[in-house]
């Protein structure tokens with residue numbers, strides 16, 4: 164992979180995911196505006212598309228799932244479920260930002276990664292199957 | 301002539317714009333501009349008409365803040381001088397509903413992320429052929 168492009172990707176992902184964290188923090192502090200969640204969806208989708216293109220699987224798999232979950236959460240406005248969504252996504256974002264900071268995006272621990280995948284899959288299954296179809300999750 | 305085709309690449313992720321531009325340069329294109337969302341793109345398209353250097357081909361992401369790729373497509377297709385610009389939409393996944401909406405809005409073709417440089421070139425050639433322009437130069 165082109166080194167310069169990869170470094171650009173790392174920097175821009177870090178900024179974008181940090182922005183998503185700020186938005187989720189706002190939502191947790193005041194869970195009234197579900198539009199915040201679809202804005203989070205746009206941010207993680209942005210990282211997903213590029214991560215998938217560059218085959219950075221640690222990042223693409225989790226961002227893909229978070230994208231679907233945030234769009235679903237923005238549509239249901241169920242505060243209890245959405246607070247679990249926000250909490251789980253915050254910890255997945257922390258995990259990804261940690262991979263960025265420790266330069267471990269390509270050498271990540273597969274076990275921890277699959278635990279994160281599982282947590283998001285469980286969360287995703289809490290939404291109705293009709294809704295899951297609309298986001299192809 | 302075909303190397304000078306004026307191409308506008310639109311994506312809200314800067315590194316994705318860079319990847320697409322690099323791939324287009326590898327295909328031999330030299331006249332490439334970028335925009336970070338539909339709104340920014342629309343302004344650049346209108347400026348191009350005013351300055352006599354019209355955008356001749358659009359490669360646009362779907363999901364973007366301010367104005368999405370679909371909103372941009374709809375805005376263009378309703379404006380007479382801009383309605384015929386070839387439009388290749390980049391979507392993040394092969395969602396049938398999304399693709400149907402883009403087709404109804406008049407997209408020329410679409411490509412699903414992640415894509416390889418070879419697939420991108422193939423799609424470019426398909427669109428160019430469909431609108432009667434010469435194939436990718438290199």
Ligand SMILES: [Mg+2]
Pocket residue numbers: 208209212311312313361362363364
């Ligand atoms: Mg995007």
